[in-house]
Amino acid sequence: MTEQYSNTAILKKFTDFLESGSYRKTPERFTILEKILLLPHTFTIEQLNDEMEKESYHVSRATVYNTVELLIAAGILRKLFLDGVQMKYERITKVSYTYLVCSSCGKIKEVKDYDLSAYMNARTYNAFHSDHFSMCVYGVCNSCARKQKKRNTVNVKQKIQNRK
Numbered sequence: 001m002t003e004q005y006s007n008t009a010i011l012k013k014f015t016d017f018l019e020s021g022s023y024r025k026t027p028e029r030f031t032i033l034e035k036i037l038l039l040p041h042t043f044t045i046e047q048l049n050d051e052m053e054k055e056s057y058h059v060s061r062a063t064v065y066n067t068v069e070l071l072i073a074a075g076i077l078r079k080l081f082l083d084g085v086q087m088k089y090e091r092i093t094k095v096s097y098t099y100l101v102c103s104s105c106g107k108i109k110e111v112k113d114y115d116l117s118a119y120m121n122a123r124t125y126n127a128f129h130s131d132h133f134s135m136c137v138y139g140v141c142n143s144c145a146r147k148q149k150k151r152n153t154v155n156v157k158q159k160i161q162n163r164k
């Protein structure tokens with residue numbers, strides 16, 4: 001099973017969406033989508049802007065936001081609120097990702113969990129039609145855990161020192 005939809009399929013989906021909703025098929029909208037396809041599957045608006053700046057491609061922020069909203073309506077992207085602070089966008093794939101969010105530094109790691117995806121996709125709920133699921137696991141990343149351990153060791157040493 002391929003996890004990603006092909007770029008051709010995504011471009012066609014967007015074209016169909018724009019045509020069916022009588023939206024204009026402006027070159028800017030397609031350039032923004034092409035840039036999104038170069039980004040990791042989750043990204044921020046800042047990353048998208050940086051990607052466009054790389055090739056000195058200037059479009060207004062309003063156009064970027066407007067296009068992102070259209071891509072959400074087209075079922076190509078969705079919003080992700082992982083740490084409650086930073087808003088990210090996720091390209092919709094066939095496999096659902098589990099996001100490991102570090103409560104200390106805010107770093108987010110993505111892991112694919114096929115068993116969980118299979119389970120959740122087959123899961124039904126009474127009087128509710130599910131569309132997708134989003135899974136976040138909160139904790140502390142390895143590098144923060146190491147720093148905390150070091151800090152604790154220093155604190156213990158200081159306490160011992162102070163007692164002398």
Ligand SMILES: [Zn+2]
Binds near residue numbers: 105140141145
């Ligand atoms: Zn961390």
